[in-house]
Amino acid sequence: MENAARIAEGLARAAREINASHDLEATLDSIVHTAVGALPGIDHAGISVAHRNGKVETRAGTGQLVWELDALQYTLREGPCAHAIDIEPVTVANELRHDGRWPNYVPRALRMGVRAQIGLRLYVEEKTLGGLNLYSVEADIIDPDVVHTAELFASHAALALGRARRENELSEAIGTRKVIGQAIGMVMERYEIDEGRAFQFLVRVSTTSNIKLRDIAQEIIDTSNTTYARRTHVRSTADPSGLDRIR
Structure with missing residues (x-):
């Protein structure tokens, strides 16, 4: 009963701590550290993120062991980590030395x-x-109650991770719109064209060069800023007093 109460308290604390973080990296870090603190018998924890191209990479871990063994499992496509993602959502490996599933x-x-x-x-x-x-690394058998609680913990973690990823993607989308909008304004001014034609110009350059639209826009902004800085430097060198600029 005492152990169950401890686990319940740990799960509640973990949920509060995880959902208090709004930054993606902070959320990941919170997940792994609260997992170790909340789940008796668990000494290390790691969290990995699956990308659209099928690649899985570890983004947070409580020690070097996690980083090395997570990477090994995803490379070999063997081990509880890879097995959970590919086949069985909850994969338990007690007495690992006797487990023949992943030679x-x-x-x-x-x-x-x-x-x-x-x-x-x-x-x-x-x-x-x-x-x-x-x-x-201390016990051969993980208590079944801990496994059950880990499932509940994973549900909290998944919701928090999903929220953090959505917020991160939204933030990136807003940043992208801002960059593209600024580049469109520069193209409009440079070529004296309207907004629609300026946008189509960027799209055409992106398609022809096979470079993302955001990267094209950022390059235009960077080039413009560099040119402006160079011209300002030349003017200030030719006229250190700045009198020419105010006449």
Whole structure:
């Protein structure tokens, strides 16, 4: 009963701490550290993010062991982490030394001191966001109550991660619109054309060069800023007093 109360308290604390973070990186860091603090028997935790191209990369971890073993599993496509993302959403590996499911991964994990492990898929509305990877170096068996609580924890983590990713994408989208809008204004002024033609000009350059529209816009802004800075420097060198600029 005491252990159950401790787990419940840890889960509640983890939910509060995770949802207090609004920055993506802060959210990831909060997830892994609160996992270790809230789940008895878990010594290390890592969280990975699945990209649209199929690549999975670890973005936060509580130690070097996490970074190395997460990367190994995604490279080999073996181990509880990869298994959870590809096949079984909750993958438990108790007494890892006797687990024959991953012959290439297990020996290396054992050499690094891992004795038991849990891999949990993070998903929202059937969309896979990544994985929560939990490692034990002190115990061979992870308590079934801890596994159940880890599932609840993963649900909180998935919601928080989904929210953070949406906010991050929205922030990037707003930044992109601002950059493109500024570049359109520069093109309009330079070529004395209207907004629609200026936008089509950028699209045509982007398509022809196979470079993202935002990058084209940023290059135009950077070039304009560099040119302005160079001209200002030349004027100030020719007229240190600045009198010519105010006559």
